[in-house]
Amino acid sequence: MSILLVGVNHKTAPVEIREQLAFNDEACATGLRQLVDGDVVREGLIVSTCNRVEILGATASDKLEFGAGRIQQFLDTSGHLPPGFLEAHLYRHTDEEAVRHLFRVASSLDSMVVGEPQILGQVRHAYALGVEAGTVGRVLNRLVHHTFKVAKRVRNETGIASSAVSISYMAVELGKKIFGDLKGCSVMLLGAGEMAELSARHLVNAGAARVVIANRTEATARQIAQEFGATTVSLDQMDQYLGDADVVICSTGAPDFVVTAELVRKTLERRRNRPTCFIDISVPRNIEPAVSKIPNVFLFDIDDLESVITSNIREREREAERAELIVQSEVMQFQQKLRLMDFGPSIGAMQQNMQDIAREELARQRKRLGPLTQEQEAAIEVLLMSTVKKISHPLLNQMRRFYETSEPEPMELPKDPFEE
Amino acid sequence: MRSLLLAAVAAYLIAAIHSILAFVNKRRSLQRVAEWSTAAGFILHTSALVADWVIDGHYPLFSLREALSFLAWALVALYCVVLYKYRTQAVGAFTMPLISVLTLVALLIGTSPNAPATFSATWLFPIHTTLLIFAYAAFAIAFMASVMYLLQERELKLKTFGAIFHRLPPLTTVNELATSAAALGLLLLTLGIVSGVMWSSTRFGRYWRNDPKEIFALLTWLLYFVLIVYRLSASWRGRSAAWLGVVGFALVLLTFFGARLLGGYHVFG
Numbered sequence: 001m002s003i004l005l006v007g008v009n010h011k012t013a014p015v016e017i018r019e020q021l022a023f024n025d026e027a028c029a030t031g032l033r034q035l036v037d038g039d040v041v042r043e044g045l046i047v048s049t050c051n052r053v054e055i056l057g058a059t060a061s062d063k064l065e066f067g068a069g070r071i072q073q074f075l076d077t078s079g080h081l082p083p084g085f086l087e088a089h090l091y092r093h094t095d096e097e098a099v100r101h102l103f104r105v106a107s108s109l110d111s112m113v114v115g116e117p118q119i120l121g122q123v124r125h126a127y128a129l130g131v132e133a134g135t136v137g138r139v140l141n142r143l144v145h146h147t148f149k150v151a152k153r154v155r156n157e158t159g160i161a162s163s164a165v166s167i168s169y170m171a172v173e174l175g176k177k178i179f180g181d182l183k184g185c186s187v188m189l190l191g192a193g194e195m196a197e198l199s200a201r202h203l204v205n206a207g208a209a210r211v212v213i214a215n216r217t218e219a220t221a222r223q224i225a226q227e228f229g230a231t232t233v234s235l236d237q238m239d240q241y242l243g244d245a246d247v248v249i250c251s252t253g254a255p256d257f258v259v260t261a262e263l264v265r266k267t268l269e270r271r272r273n274r275p276t277c278f279i280d281i282s283v284p285r286n287i288e289p290a291v292s293k294i295p296n297v298f299l300f301d302i303d304d305l306e307s308v309i310t311s312n313i314r315e316r317e318r319e320a321e322r323a324e325l326i327v328q329s330e331v332m333q334f335q336q337k338l339r340l341m342d343f344g345p346s347i348g349a350m351q352q353n354m355q356d357i358a359r360e361e362l363a364r365q366r367k368r369l370g371p372l373t374q375e376q377e378a379a380i381e382v383l384l385m386s387t388v389k390k391i392s393h394p395l396l397n398q399m400r401r402f403y404e405t406s407e408p409e410p411m412e413l414p415k416d417p418f419e420e
Numbered sequence: 421m422r423s424l425l426l427a428a429v430a431a432y433l434i435a436a437i438h439s440i441l442a443f444v445n446k447r448r449s450l451q452r453v454a455e456w457s458t459a460a461g462f463i464l465h466t467s468a469l470v471a472d473w474v475i476d477g478h479y480p481l482f483s484l485r486e487a488l489s490f491l492a493w494a495l496v497a498l499y500c501v502v503l504y505k506y507r508t509q510a511v512g513a514f515t516m517p518l519i520s521v522l523t524l525v526a527l528l529i530g531t532s533p534n535a536p537a538t539f540s541a542t543w544l545f546p547i548h549t550t551l552l553i554f555a556y557a558a559f560a561i562a563f564m565a566s567v568m569y570l571l572q573e574r575e576l577k578l579k580t581f582g583a584i585f586h587r588l589p590p591l592t593t594v595n596e597l598a599t600s601a602a603a604l605g606l607l608l609l610t611l612g613i614v615s616g617v618m619w620s621s622t623r624f625g626r627y628w629r630n631d632p633k634e635i636f637a638l639l640t641w642l643l644y645f646v647l648i649v650y651r652l653s654a655s656w657r658g659r660s661a662a663w664l665g666v667v668g669f670a671l672v673l674l675t676f677f678g679a680r681l682l683g684g685y686h687v688f689g
Contacts, residue, residue, distance in 0.1 A: 159446050163586065177576065180590035273657050275591060292577065296658045304579045311581040 005098035007054030186210035188245035191252030243270035424468035431461030436516035443513035489526035494557035544619035551612035558605030565598035566665030
């Protein structure tokens, strides 16, 4: 059996094409039943996310080309595209390359943002749909389970997902770098924009205990406050609450500074110099840059956040190199497994053939032996079978070894010499 | 026991290399190796000290060799406590190399003169030295935590976010570590000085000799006292406190090594 992968992703096709091709859950199930015919495409799976549409199939080794054509045709018709239109955007991977591609996708090495965690869940979902549609068989089952294992290994053994790469998550990362643990930290939002709200949600998920929201329009503030169990105050009261906040996220949209250095100096006295982290995501800036010069106060404006993100992305890329090595070794392991999976049944068939030959020969000569007791009959059977086994065992072993180490045509099975 | 100490040095070196690699590569598996070999080194080192004590017949803390070896041992003990309490593995990348070097130097110095009976006879003297060695070790930890604080704070203030930013522990953690290590050091130093004064007075009838080591020790005590008082009054933390931790350690080094050069009563084999 061979593995085949045909698809488009964010690197090869623009969103207009990707959305045309995308499958929802229902389309996925009907599409799979249509595609997997048990002959050319024996097993199938559709991974459809906003960044990629990929079809994974298992075919007989000699029908690889044909299978790829079938899948491409299927994509054309399901996307209502003229034949050949996709040619420039599609990639096709077979066998080792297909396995590597799937491993990389699930480990988030092929993602737009390397290390983003959603993709594994999406692959899992695709697998569940395939199982439900009954188009996942022996080969893809093994492959997908191995894929989950690889993704887990990459996640645990590299720091590919350890640092924040989005503005909203940055507050958590910076807070952790200053306070260590965010448990018990209190957060203050000045202005209740969407980004501030998202940041606050991340902080609360990371353990922040208290949220205070100060907004110009209190109705908006109250609406967001409900979600976090937060307190709302008016912007004028801000001074009184600033002293309690460990992390302050500012996005008021005011034309000038809302938080001045003088104000921060005063609140710091009340805080007995406990460090404070100010995050200013507003443009024009709402926190006076001089705040940054005050000891024990850390101020980050939108450009600073961008530069941390750049540095974090570089860090992730370094980790991704290590992840590639893990993927490489796992691809080799899986190929080995797959070959043995093909080889196992064919060995069984060979042994069966030999035993049948022995039994046939016995049946032909049986008359000449005359009447025998049941015990003698059994003895002859044992004699024949153990002879077959003892002669074939070293031969089959040698074939297996040869098969395991043969590189160039890994998918081709050794011919059963007893057939025909 | 040289062979035991040699084995301990080997274990410490393995721990040091793995700690540094774990720090650079951020790999948990390397850190685990480092921690296990630190534990093995500590057990070997402890047995070496006990064996020395039994064979030489005196408390193994008198000559420079013994002092270095004992200091390394105290550092390992404190490092284990730090690891257990704060989970700041990064400390290992700084501490383990120092421990390896100290133990290695102690190993290379070789034999040392035996302590005169004057010193080994009373129980106050070994208490005096042990307390002070542990105080120095605590100050060393406080120093390293202060340096880490300064490095991390610099990254955060300048927003450079390089490799250091990703690898050093959080500010509050190292700040806390520096404070508690300095407080522990101050407590031990106080007790060490008091026990020294007591010993001196019962032995020679003199409390104070104005010996260079004594003067430096007093200065060190004053500096850390100021540091702790200010830290506890909380108006003073962060950078300036961290700088004081660094300066304080320079004084500690002067007390430990410098006083040897200046001569005086406190210089032994």
